[in-house]
Amino acid sequence: MAFNDLDLGERLDIAREGTAYFAQRLAVLSDADFDGPSLLAGWARRKLIAHVGYNAAALCRILDWAATGIETPMYESMEQRAREIDEGATLSPGSLRNLFTHTAAQLDEKWRILPDPAWTAQVRTAQGRMVPASETAWMRSREVWIHAVDLGNGGRFEDIPEVVLDSLLDDIVGVWRRKGEGAGLALEVDERRLVVVQEDAPPTDTVVGPLASVVRWASGRGAIGLSAGSDLEPPRWL
Ligand code: ZN
Numbered sequence: 001m002a003f004n005d006l007d008l009g010e011r012l013d014i015a016r017e018g019t020a021y022f023a024q025r026l027a028v029l030s031d032a033d034f035d036g037p038s039l040l041a042g043w044a045r046r047k048l049i050a051h052v053g054y055n056a057a058a059l060c061r062i063l064d065w066a067a068t069g070i071e072t073p074m075y076e077s078m079e080q081r082a083r084e085i086d087e088g089a090t091l092s093p094g095s096l097r098n099l100f101t102h103t104a105a106q107l108d109e110k111w112r113i114l115p116d117p118a119w120t121a122q123v124r125t126a127q128g129r130m131v132p133a134s135e136t137a138w139m140r141s142r143e144v145w146i147h148a149v150d151l152g153n154g155g156r157f158e159d160i161p162e163v164v165l166d167s168l169l170d171d172i173v174g175v176w177r178r179k180g181e182g183a184g185l186a187l188e189v190d191e192r193r194l195v196v197v198q199e200d201a202p203p204t205d206t207v208v209g210p211l212a213s214v215v216r217w218a219s220g221r222g223a224i225g226l227s228a229g230s231d232l233e234p235p236r237w238l
Helices: 008-027 045-068 078-088 093-113 116-120 133-150 162-179 211-218
Strands: 122-124 130-132 185-189 193-196 205-209
Touching: 008 093, 008 133, 008 162, 045 078, 045 093, 045 116, 045 122, 045 133, 093 133, 116 133, 122 133, 130 133, 133 162, 162 185, 162 193, 162 211, 185 211, 205 211
Parallel strands: 185 205
Antiparallel strands: 122 130, 185 193
């Protein structure tokens, strides 16, 4: 089952659950913890929290685009995106908590009031792909579920819904395929799924484990709980 096979309402619910999960992890961080490292190399937690807040604001912009037909990109440029995150990271912990809560509520409101025909309107992602506005449910789900783990205070891939993990694996392998990476690599999810990354190259290395562990490894977040392939490095994803 892939995320986009679900009804729109279910997809939005999974995004909302991810927001709630991120909010729980955030709530148990002390203000001082904001200065600590996230699981993203070189990113303090405060920078990650700013990024998740500004991501919701950027998704609001493309939902406005879908609703009005007036083109409003997620970000003016990758430089503007990076600058906004860097500046946001200097906000006080209280302001960062507000930023997260406020932008998440705004996004939820945009979803709630978006007129039916606008869900299929084409909008552009930060990577330049044209997608229907309904794709924002997946774009947000990815961000909140993975980055909740990246906060590094107890969030676990095992808590992420299976359909999100399955679709993350599709996304990651899709990127590797487009970039021509991962020849000879196969991923085996315990007795349920085998993915040969480059189908024209016979597998020489296989990573085996439960779904959550395979996705954690493939997303570059370490080898925990794998039964084979722990010594392998995944190709870059993002
Ligand atoms: Zn992100």
